[in-house]
Amino acid sequence: MIFQDRLEILRVQLLLFDTIGLALFTVIGVQVGLSFDFNYTICIILGVITGAFGGVSRDILVNEIPVIFQKEIYATISIIGGGFYIILVHFECKDGIYQLLPIALIIALRLIVVYKEITLPSIYKENE
DSSP states (O other): OTTGGGGGGHHHHHHHHHHHHHHHHHHHHHHHHHHOOOOOHHHHHHHHHHHHHHHHHHHHHTOOOGGGGGBBBOOOOOHHHHHHHHHHHHHOOOOOOOHHHHHHHHHHHHHHHHHTOOOOOOSSOOOO
16 A cells, blocks of 8 residues: 555556466365365356455555456456366366466456457446
């Protein structure tokens, strides 16, 4: 909170580390759900909550609106990555592969979304 004004310089690096954190914690959340033999849907939800909460807490600490509450596709990417992880585990891929591929997918999708400025459509009418 003290260095909030100086964070603008590190915006790209923070985005990259946020993306890596989203990917890692999404996969970890899904793994924990699978270790407790939860339903696949519950495991994906756990992964999304685990992955997104780090970004929410970071944004709250620097007094910004959390990214997940904006138009940016954040949780959707986590859902896609968690679903991909579930598919790989279900088909019993090699050890390590089923962890690295979803992490790489989440990182790639998030960087593409940010670079291309892809957003979800709004349900509200824009004021003209």
